[in-house]
Amino acid sequence: MRIVVVGAGPAGMAAARTAADAGAEVTMVDAEPDAGGQFLRGRAKFSHAGVTHLRNTEVWLVEGQSLHLRAPEPRLAAGAAPRLLPFDALVIATGAYDRPLPFPGWDGPGVITAGAAQALAKQGVTLAERVIVAGTGPFLLPVATALQDLGATLVGVYEASSPTRWLRERKAILANRHKIAELVGYRKVLTHLETRTAVIAKHGSRVTVAKLDRRWNPVSHRTEHADLVCIGYGFLPRTDLVPSAKRTNDFLDVDERQQTSVENVYAAGEVTGIGGADLAEAEGVIAGAAAAQQEPPREALEAVREGRLFAQALARAHAVQPGWKTWLNAGTTVCRCEKVTLEDLAEATSMRELKLTSRVAMGRCQGRICARNASELTGIPFDGQRRVIAVPIPLGELADLPEEQS
Amino acid sequence: MKVTFNGVRREAAHVAELLPGRFFCGIGVCFGCVAEINGVPEVRACRHQLRDGDEIRTQP
Amino acid sequence: MHPDVVVVGAGIIGAACAQALVARGLDVVVVDRCGPASGTSSAGEGNVLVSDKEPGPELELAVASRELWPSLAEDCEWEEKGGLVVATTADAAEPLRAFAAKQRAAGIDACELTAAEALAHEPHLNPEITAAVHYLQDAQLNPVKATRALLRGIKVINAGVSTTDGRSVTTSTGVISCGAVVNATGPWARHFGVNVLPRRGVVLVTTPIPGRIRHKVYDADYVGAVASGDADLQTSGVVESTQAGTVLIGSSRQRGGFDDTIESKVLKALARKAIALFPMLTDVPVMRAYGGFRPYAPDHLPIIGEDPRTPGLWHATGHEGAGVGLAPATGRLLAELLTGAAPHVDPHPFRVDRPEVMV
Numbered sequence: 001m002r003i004v005v006v007g008a009g010p011a012g013m014a015a016a017r018t019a020a021d022a023g024a025e026v027t028m029v030d031a032e033p034d035a036g037g038q039f040l041r042g043r044a045k046f047s048h049a050g051v052t053h054l055r056n057t058e059v060w061l062v063e064g065q066s067l068h069l070r071a072p073e074p075r076l077a078a079g080a081a082p083r084l085l086p087f088d089a090l091v092i093a094t095g096a097y098d099r100p101l102p103f104p105g106w107d108g109p110g111v112i113t114a115g116a117a118q119a120l121a122k123q124g125v126t127l128a129e130r131v132i133v134a135g136t137g138p139f140l141l142p143v144a145t146a147l148q149d150l151g152a153t154l155v156g157v158y159e160a161s162s163p164t165r166w167l168r169e170r171k172a173i174l175a176n177r178h179k180i181a182e183l184v185g186y187r188k189v190l191t192h193l194e195t196r197t198a199v200i201a202k203h204g205s206r207v208t209v210a211k212l213d214r215r216w217n218p219v220s221h222r223t224e225h226a227d228l229v230c231i232g233y234g235f236l237p238r239t240d241l242v243p244s245a246k247r248t249n250d251f252l253d254v255d256e257r258q259q260t261s262v263e264n265v266y267a268a269g270e271v272t273g274i275g276g277a278d279l280a281e282a283e284g285v286i287a288g289a290a291a292a293q294q295e296p297p298r299e300a301l302e303a304v305r306e307g308r309l310f311a312q313a314l315a316r317a318h319a320v321q322p323g324w325k326t327w328l329n330a331g332t333t334v335c336r337c338e339k340v341t342l343e344d345l346a347e348a349t350s351m352r353e354l355k356l357t358s359r360v361a362m363g364r365c366q367g368r369i370c371a372r373n374a375s376e377l378t379g380i381p382f383d384g385q386r387r388v389i390a391v392p393i394p395l396g397e398l399a400d401l402p403e404e405q406s
Numbered sequence: 407m408k409v410t411f412n413g414v415r416r417e418a419a420h421v422a423e424l425l426p427g428r429f430f431c432g433i434g435v436c437f438g439c440v441a442e443i444n445g446v447p448e449v450r451a452c453r454h455q456l457r458d459g460d461e462i463r464t465q466p
Numbered sequence: 467m468h469p470d471v472v473v474v475g476a477g478i479i480g481a482a483c484a485q486a487l488v489a490r491g492l493d494v495v496v497v498d499r500c501g502p503a504s505g506t507s508s509a510g511e512g513n514v515l516v517s518d519k520e521p522g523p524e525l526e527l528a529v530a531s532r533e534l535w536p537s538l539a540e541d542c543e544w545e546e547k548g549g550l551v552v553a554t555t556a557d558a559a560e561p562l563r564a565f566a567a568k569q570r571a572a573g574i575d576a577c578e579l580t581a582a583e584a585l586a587h588e589p590h591l592n593p594e595i596t597a598a599v600h601y602l603q604d605a606q607l608n609p610v611k612a613t614r615a616l617l618r619g620i621k622v623i624n625a626g627v628s629t630t631d632g633r634s635v636t637t638s639t640g641v642i643s644c645g646a647v648v649n650a651t652g653p654w655a656r657h658f659g660v661n662v663l664p665r666r667g668v669v670l671v672t673t674p675i676p677g678r679i680r681h682k683v684y685d686a687d688y689v690g691a692v693a694s695g696d697a698d699l700q701t702s703g704v705v706e707s708t709q710a711g712t713v714l715i716g717s718s719r720q721r722g723g724f725d726d727t728i729e730s731k732v733l734k735a736l737a738r739k740a741i742a743l744f745p746m747l748t749d750v751p752v753m754r755a756y757g758g759f760r761p762y763a764p765d766h767l768p769i770i771g772e773d774p775r776t777p778g779l780w781h782a783t784g785h786e787g788a789g790v791g792l793a794p795a796t797g798r799l800l801a802e803l804l805t806g807a808a809p810h811v812d813p814h815p816f817r818v819d820r821p822e823v824m825v
Contacts, residue, residue, distance in 0.1 A: 031434060031453070038433060063730050072434075073449060097435045109426035116422075116432025116452070125420040238435070336430070336438055338710070349501035349624065356508055356610035359710055364437035364673055364753055369430075388728045388755045392437075392448060392673060395715075396748035398737035401730055440673075448673060448751045466676070 003291050004029060004067055004087040006059050006241060009037020010277040011269025012093035013046055014284030015291070019091070020050030022292035027085060029054045029069065037095055038115060039277050041122045054081055060391045062090070062241045065264070068401070070393055084402050089264045089291035092242060092252065093284060096235035096270035098135075101324045102373060105202035106231070107333040114143045114232030121146035128227030132207060134158040134199040135232035136318040137274075138179075141186035141193075143230060148189055155226045157189055158197040158209065160216055160233070160324075165317040172313035175306040179276070199229050200327040216323030233320050236372060237271045240390035250372070250384055257296060258287035266291050274314060279307030325377055334377065335370040337363020342377065351375060351383045364392065409460040421451045424462060440465055469495040471804070472635050473648040474627045474658070477507040478609055478790050479782050480650030481616035482797030485538070487648075488620060490801050495644070496617065497637055499626035503613035506652045506789060509758020511669065511706065511714045512609040513682060514791040517549040517601035518689050520565065521572035523815035524767060524788070527795045529573070530811050532603055534794035542612040543709050549604030550579075550588060550681040551688075552595040554703075554742060559597035562686040566599040575602040590678055590746045597686070604682055606706065609790050616793075630658065632778025646804060648780045653724075653759040655783035659776070660769055660818065661825040662784050664759035666720040668732050670740075671754040672747070674711030682706040683743055688717065692787065693766060697721035699732065703739030705747075713750065715740040717787070721762070728755055760786045768792060769823055770799055770816040780804060781818055 003019045005012045008030035016028040028035075028046075033055050036044030046053060054069070061068040067085040098113035100106065110128065114135055120127065121143070131152045133144040136159055144157045166173070173180060183190075200218055201208035207226050210218035237251050246253045246261035251273045258266045268287035269280035282303035286296040328334075330343040340360040348354035351361075351371065360374045361367030366387055367374075375382035409416055411424050421439070422429040430438040432452050439451040442463040451462065471487050473480045476498035484494045498504065514535055519525040536544065551566075553559040566576040577600040584598035585591055625637040634643040649655055653664040688702035697720070704716040718732050733755060741747050763769055763784030773779040782800050785792050795811060802809045818824065 033455070061730060068730060073443075073446060073454065097431055097433055100430075107427070112422075112429060113431050116430060119432040119452075120420060120422060123420065125422065127422055127426075336436065350504055352504060352508055353501060353610055353614075356503070356608065357614070362710070362712075364440060365435065366754060369436045388757075389733075389752060392751035392753040394448070394749050394751050395670075395672070395737045395741055398670075398733050398752060399741050399748070401734040447749050466674075 001025065001088050001292060002027070002086060003089045003091065004085055005091040005093055005288070006067070007037065007093035007095055007269070008032065008035040008046065008053065009039055009093060009095050009269060009280065011280040011284035011287070012037065012091070013044065014281045015091040015093055015268055015288035016051045017048050018285045018288030019292040020048055022289060022294045024050070024292040026051045027054060028052070029057050029059055029067070029085070031056065031058045031072065038119065041119060057081055058391050059241055060389055060393050070397060072391070089266065091287045091291050092260070092265065092267040092271055093269045093287070094238040094241065094271050096237045096274060097368070098232035099234050099236045099320070099372065100231050100369060101233045101320070101327070102332055102334055103200045103202070103327040104329060104332050107336050108202065110205070110227055111202060111229045111231065114140060114230045117230035118143045118146060121150055124150065126150045126152045129153055130155050130226045131228045131230065132156050132158065132199060132224065132226045133230045136160045136320070137232070137234055137314065139232060141183070141189055143232070144189040144192065145186050154189060154192045155224050156197070156209065157193045158199060159193060159195045160198045160212055160321070161318050162196050162214070166313070169313035169317060172309040176310040179310060198327070199231065202229055212323060214321070216321035217326055218323070234318060235270060235274050236368070239271060239385065240387050243386040243388065247384055250382070256301070257290035258283055259290060273308070273311050275307050275311030279304065279311060282307060322376070334374055335360040335363060337365050345374060345378050348378065348380060351380055354378060354380055407456045407460070408458050409456060409462060411462050412464060418456060421454055421456050421462070425451060425464070428464070467495070468643055469493045470645045471648060472497060472642055472644045473650055474630070474635060475650035475652060476502040476613065476617065476622050477505055477650065477652050478503065478613050478616070478793045479652065479785060479796055480648070481613045482793035483648050483650055483782050483800050484620050485616040486797035486801035487804065490805050492805070494620055495642065496620055496622045497625055497627055497635065497642070498622060499624070501624055502617055502622060503610040506758050506760060507609045507613055509667070509669070509756060510609060510787065510790065511716065512607045512612070512790055514605040514607065515549060515682070515788065516574055516603045517551055517576070518692060520689070521568055523812065525572060525574070526811050527768065527792050528788070530795035531792050532605070534798065535605065535607070538616060538794055539607050539612055540615055542615055543608040544605065545607070545709065546605045547706070548681050549601040550584060550683045551599045551601065551686050552584065552591070552683065552743065553597040553686045554592070554595055556596050558686050562597045562599060565686070565689065577602065588680060588683060590744050591683065592743055592745055606682065607790065612790065630779060632773070632776045646778045646780060648782055648800065650782045652761040652783055652789070655761060655781065656825070658779065658781070659773065659825065660781050660783065661823050662761045662763055662769070663721060664724055665762035665786060666718070666722065666725070666757060667716065667760055667787065668718045668728055668736065668755060668757045670715040670733065670736055670752045671756070672713040672715070672750045673753050675707070675713060675750055676711030678746070679705060679707045679713055679744065685739065685743060691717070691719055695764065699735070701732070701735040701739055703743045705740050705743050713747070724759060726757055728757055761789070762786050763823060765820060765822040768796060768816050769818055770796055771803060771813060771818045773818050784823070
């Protein structure tokens with residue numbers, strides 16, 4: 001039985017190990033040079049009997065029971081990496097990326113996502129002296145901590161939501177006490193934490209910081225000076241490889257065995273909902289076992305049940321509130337690739353019509369960054385992100401595709 | 407690392423330092439940082455490990 | 467609400483019909499299940515072509531449309547870019563020249579170029595071409611903006627239509643009674659009794675390379691692929707850029723119902739043929755592929771007219787891949803026939819009462 005796992009983060013590694021231990025022939029494909037995903041970037045030493053780890057390799061198309069692979073930088077690719085990889089079962093563990101919210105200046109120098117700051121910090125790099133971390137969710141705290149540990153001056157950590165929302169989530173907290181304990185590790189940055197606060201404009205090093213009401217409408221503002229603003233308003237899943245799979249709020253729907261609505265395709269980790277590395281790993285174990293046609297271990301099922309309580313509470317407590325739409329002015333960029341501003345967003349009845357009239361979401365990122373925001377700004381229902389080609393591929397490579405599938 | 411950036415010699419520890427306003431998501435999703443690196447066009451620079459002698463050219 | 471006419475389908479053809487009917491003073495409502503240009507119209511390249519049609523009724527309709535478009539295409543990225551048709555093999559050169567000569571005799575501006583002249587027009591073109599013809603009338607527009615422009619001031623209801631008797635339509639939000647109904651549902655037109663089949667097409671979109679490709683450039687074998695009735699995959703090299711600088715690459719034709727899977731063999735064939743025309747495209751990445759369904763009539767002619775079996779039910783469909791190019795004259799012809807005015811082109815070839823069309 002051939003199982004392919006896409007993604008080598010906590011979910012992908014767990015799925016690969018579990019499936020291999022169940023006797024399957026496993027290939028784990030990942031775009032990065034090392035396993036670990038964004039969470040463990042460079043810190044995971046992955047090696048497991050029965051698992052072939054294809055590094056620096058991207059999947060650009062799932063066609064029937066095969067994956068089409070490519071090397072984004074040919075010289076880094078493993079020598080004889082296949083271009084077509086057949087599978088009997090597939091596990092999607094491609095994770096998620098930060099959702100940015102636009103504000104005047106967000107497309108200029110000195111604004112990056114919190115995930116980008118985290119990735120840089122894990123490589124020992126900070127881009128500036130004075131930094132701000134802004135957004136919503138507990139993920140802001142490790143990012144701020146990492147920046148501070150590298151010597152940056154933390155101007156502020158701004159959480160747009162209010163922590164009192166968590167008081168309504170007693171059940172989730174009780175089931176996930178270890179999560180609360182993790183907060184202690186971030187105590188150094190908690191003194192910089194301001195809630196119901198956001199960056200709503202940046203011009204050079206002048207950063208407009210606003211106090212927000214419950215709906216995230218600014219109620220007052222002040223100016224801070226910072227060279228770098230790192231933003232993250234929750235996460236968007238990377239679901240490109242299974243465009244036809246059913247989803248809710250763009251996260252892949254899975255059953256209790258982590259199977260998607262597509263036969264033989266399983267999903268695990270942040271691509272099914274945001275809940276942290278423990279939940280991702282437990283989902284990976286279940287997906288790996290189910291893909292290998294084994295009963296998932298009881299402990300993993302239990303961990304997923306508890307982890308999802310936390311994930312759902314997290315989604316409620318840190319849901320993006322509509323007041324962010326007032327942070328923009330007519331000339332604020334919505335789509336970075338095509339330089340589409342708020343006033344360029346024409347009246348339309350569908351996302352497709354909106355894209356083709358304004359060119360929003362039509363550039364290189366194909367709406368990964370802006371489509372969700374454009375949908376909320378216009379009130380046009382978000383149609384999910386369905387792309388046939390998951391990553392850009394040179395025409396020469398397409399022309400040279402292998403003839404027949406095995 | 408000593409690199410050539412748009413024809414100019416530069417010293418940088420990470421590609422992000424060369425691409426302010428372009429480097430954004432840092433994990434290959436936003437395509438803001440695409441550049442020609444050592445002759446290969448359309449490389450997402452954020453995923454490129456900088457080495458001495460690299461030649462980086464931004465695209466329009 | 468009791469409009470004179472309900473147009474079913476808010477694609478480019480439905481929009482052109484509605485616009486022409488309103489221009490003649492009729493009260494028109496358009497009904498579409500997904501909104502303006504949500505089907506075939508937004509899945510093509512927005513071409514307004516005369517170059518790919520041999521002399522006959524369709525070319526006549528195309529020429530009439532080409533004359534109407536500039537006055538209708540306000541704020542639609544209208545571009546008179548011209549078409550460049552090239553032969554890529556020795557055997558294909560003579561048929562292309564002969565085809566162009568026939569078109570010239572029919573009044574088309576088809577200018578034979580030497581390879582050097584063709585390269586002066588398109589510097590990145592493969593110098594190995596064996597013949598080239600420049601069509602000055604070929605143009606392009608943004609089909610979504612064009613549809614919206616035609617629909618300006620016209621009521622569009624977002625609803626599906628289940629049935630019609632020619633005097634009313636039953637929609638998902640209620641029954642609308644009216645004087646007449648126009649079936650402009652493109653590849654879905656079979657639902658209302660005409661033999662139109664979906665013919666799949668796929669387009670690749672590259673990252674922007676502004677200014678590198680100037681015309682619509684296509685391989686002369688495209689004309690043969692359009693005229694063929696074969697259900698199997700047929701591809702032909704068709705390359706052009708948009709105002710945003712991206713390059714659109716077609717074209718493929720495949721019949722197999724409404725299956726919207728995009729296959730790698732189609733991507734491969736399209737890429738090969740595009741590179742054969744423009745070798746420099748080898749390193750240019752494709753960032754997107756999209757597909758759509760052309761409304762295909764087995765005898766390759768649009769269907770424009772009243773249904774003899776259901777008085778009050780009119781059809782305007784079956785334009786295959788040429789709907790954008792044929793829309794204004796189609797709308798005008800339909801409006802002329804419906805109001806009893808003298809038609810500006812001969813309507814007989816497009817009548818509903820054709821053996822291949824009545825089902």
